Amino acid sequence: MNIELRSLSGRHPAAPAAAAPALRALDLHVAAGEQAAVIGPSGAGKTTLLHLMACALAPAAGSIELDGRDPWRLPRRELQRLRGRLFLAPQVPPLPPRQRVVTAVLAGRLPRIGLWQALRSLFYPTGIAQADAALARFDMADKLFARVDRLSGGERQRVGLARGLLSEAQLLLVDEPLSALDPARAGQALDTLTQWARESGATLVATLHDVPLALQHFPRIIGLRDGSLAFDLPTAQVTPDLLRELYGQEPAQAGVIDESPVEAAPVVMHCR
Numbered sequence: 001m002n003i004e005l006r007s008l009s010g011r012h013p014a015a016p017a018a019a020a021p022a023l024r025a026l027d028l029h030v031a032a033g034e035q036a037a038v039i040g041p042s043g044a045g046k047t048t049l050l051h052l053m054a055c056a057l058a059p060a061a062g063s064i065e066l067d068g069r070d071p072w073r074l075p076r077r078e079l080q081r082l083r084g085r086l087f088l089a090p091q092v093p094p095l096p097p098r099q100r101v102v103t104a105v106l107a108g109r110l111p112r113i114g115l116w117q118a119l120r121s122l123f124y125p126t127g128i129a130q131a132d133a134a135l136a137r138f139d140m141a142d143k144l145f146a147r148v149d150r151l152s153g154g155e156r157q158r159v160g161l162a163r164g165l166l167s168e169a170q171l172l173l174v175d176e177p178l179s180a181l182d183p184a185r186a187g188q189a190l191d192t193l194t195q196w197a198r199e200s201g202a203t204l205v206a207t208l209h210d211v212p213l214a215l216q217h218f219p220r221i222i223g224l225r226d227g228s229l230a231f232d233l234p235t236a237q238v239t240p241d242l243l244r245e246l247y248g249q250e251p252a253q254a255g256v257i258d259e260s261p262v263e264a265a266p267v268v269m270h271c272r
């Protein structure tokens with residue numbers, strides 16, 4: 001799916017209508033099938049950008065087009081159909097606590113199956129093999145029938161991502177998918193997402209706090225700061241200076257900003 005943002009401004013989904021826009025006058029083009037990581041300090045507007053791209057949030061000003069159509073000018077039914085062609089994986093996946101993992105993953109198909117099939121699948125789940133395969137790609141196949149509320153935060157995040165694979169969306173928007181994952185799992189999750197997007201021809205936009213992982217897995221890096229575009233470059237052109245400027249005086253982001261060795265704090269041991 002092709003994304004075109006023109007002078008786009010928007011407020012955070014939880015912000016009051018009178019609040020100043022978190023994202024201001026953004027111009028951005030993402031071609032169908034492209035993969036881009038959005039990085040930047042906390043509060044830069046990354047989540048807001050993803051919600052705008054997902055048509056979950058109406059722009060405060062400017063316009064957005066997905067495959068050449070402005071979602072906010074479409075009839076309601078058309079807008080719903082368009083939303084069914086994209087998938088937004090939020091930072092904390094909304095998983096009902098008592099649900100089984102298999103049901104949670106299969107829910108990824110809901111936007112593209114009819115109401116009758118959706119209701120039927122609650123009692124007679126179909127596509128279990130598909131759910132199993134998606135979970136296996138995140139090393140989670142052994143949790144197929146586990147209850148969601150018995151999973152760790154990182155496992156829940158991976159269930160949310162596996163759900164995204166089942167959506168067969170043409171635009172996958174992933175908001176900080178690695179916050180609860182250890183480094184090995186985080187790398188594996190990004191390998192899986194980028195590979196899946198390549199296989200299916202879907203556009204992939206992910207917000208990431210882990211800058212080294214973003215540089216390693218994505219060919220294009222979009223830097224946001226204070227609601228504006230700081231840079232939008234092929235990964236090879238993103239320099240340590242640009243990253244330092246992006247993150248300013250904030251604490252080192254995943255080891256990229258401050259390369260000087262950290263002095264270890266003295267360890268005080270109390271023996272009884």
Ligand SMILES: Nc1ncnc2c1ncn2[C@@H]1O[C@H](COP(=O)(O)OP(=O)(O)OP(=O)(O)O)[C@@H](O)[C@H]1O
Pocket residue numbers: 011012014015016022040041042043044045046047048049
């Ligand atoms: N719950 C909220 N209510 C009101 N305004 C908010 C809320 N959360 C964020 N904002 C505003 O929206 C701005 C952008 O927030 P957003 O979550 O889009 O940034 P972000 O780059 O995704 O941050 P993070 O990396 O911390 O998730 C913030 O700077 C803040 O001004």
